Amino acid sequence: MSKITDSLPATIIAGIILTILMVFAAQATIGASLGGWQGAPDHASSYTAFIVRWLHVISGVMWIGLLWYFNFVQIPTMPKIPDEHKPGVSKHIAPEALFWFRWGAMATLITGLLLAILSNYLVDALALKLGIGYGMWFAMIMWFNVWFIIWPAQKIALGLVDAPADQKPKAAARAKMFSRINTMLSIPMLYAMVGQSSNGFSM
Known part of the structure; x- marks a missing residue:
């Protein structure tokens, strides 16, 4: 074993x-x-949609799991860690977690859109004619925040790119704020996803 x-x-x-x-x-x-x-499955297409849904869930677990790890564990715990031990998190754990975090977000977005296409509800969902559409829009906003706000800010805050020292606290605060925004959005997003799967979505 x-x-x-x-x-x-x-x-x-x-x-x-x-x-x-x-x-x-x-x-x-x-x-x-x-x-x-x-x-x-009666048709190969329905089984393909099932496999894509499975991959979508796996990707989503990776993404949201790490999002909640950052917000429930790492961010609140960092101030309690002695200064001499903080580089162990900021130089080793955080960059690795951010790699899986951002690519989990990418995989979730791609498989989610592909699933919507295979299930023939993409246009109606994006037009908010279906409850899952709200979850899709929240997820796309969250994906944008990950790739274009949180990750660039974290690269500065963690010293992964060259930047003036006074920019690091500002970048860290920006990353934290948008990470909290994503945590907030993840709650209704997950409701919409689960509601769609169980036919229990209600407004």
Whole structure:
């Protein structure tokens, strides 16, 4: 087991294999109990949409999980960390977390738009004729904030790019403000997404 858990790629591969085995086991069990293979998609396009939805959820967990990590854990905890230990976070943990944070946002946006296209609701959603449209607009605003406000500001605040010393506190404050905005927007965004999936969206 340690050969799997000592390596993140091996862990991910094991998770994918476990998922495949679960799907086949569940299909076999359901098919046997109902007298035939049940639950398989009728068309390749519907299964493609399902896979895209699955990837969309995985990407969203990565993105929002790290967003909440920054706001619930790292930002409130940094003032409590002794100054001599802070570089361990700012020079090593934060840049790595920001890499997965911004690319999680990108993957969530791309798979979300692709899912809307495959499910034939993109135009209606963007026109706010569907409840999920509100979530999509919130998500796009959040994605913009990540790539064009939070990440550029964090590069200055963390010293990843050359900038005057007096710009770092301003950049850190800007990154924090828009990270909090994204945290705020994530709440109605997730409501819209879950509401769409359960047909329970109401205004």
